[in-house]
Amino acid sequence: xxxxxxxxxxxxxxxxxxxxxxxxxxxxxxxxxxxxxxxxxxxxxxxxxxxxxxxxxxxxxxxxxxxxxxxxxxxxxxxxxxxxxxxxxxxxxxxxxxxxxxxxxx
Numbered sequence: 001x002x003x004x005x006x007x008x009x010x011x012x013x014x015x016x017x018x019x020x021x022x023x024x025x026x027x028x029x030x031x032x033x034x035x036x037x038x039x040x041x042x043x044x045x046x047x048x049x050x051x052x053x054x055x056x057x058x059x060x061x062x063x064x065x066x067x068x069x070x071x072x073x074x075x076x077x078x079x080x081x082x083x084x085x086x087x088x089x090x091x092x093x094x095x096x097x098x099x100x101x102x103x104x105x106x
Contacts, residue, residue, distance in 0.1 A: 011070045012063075014046045014085075020061055031060050048084040049073070 021028060028042040035056040045053035049072040058065045065073040074080050 011066075012068045017046065017057065017061070017068065021057070024060070026060075028057070031056050046085075049079055049082055051079060 018028070021031065028046075029039040031037075032039045032042045032053075035052070037053055037056060041050060041053045042057060044050055045057065049069065054065055054069060054073070055077070058068055061068070064075075065077045066075050071083065071085075072079060072081050
């Protein structure tokens with residue numbers, strides 16, 4: 001009996017990318033500055049595909065986009081998916097358990 005153990009490619013873990021950037025003597029904010037991007041853009045690029053930011057990180061690490069993020073980019077660096085790594089959370093007001101009463105305006 002043979003089982004299909006094929007998994008979705010995962011690429012590098014975010015912590016591994018951050019660690020490698022730090023080992024090479026900079027931060028995501030530093031890479032952002034060098035590439036004319038906002039600091040937060042590179043942090044968002046760790047969660048969802050942002051071509052310019054992902055390319056800046058990949059170029060700095062000298063690693064192809066599809067090796068870092070195979071779920072988002074193909075071998076040619078073309079975007080193949082816009083799926084986030086983790087789902088967006090609902091606003092806190094929508095996550096309130098029913099057991100906690102809401103305050104009423106006076």
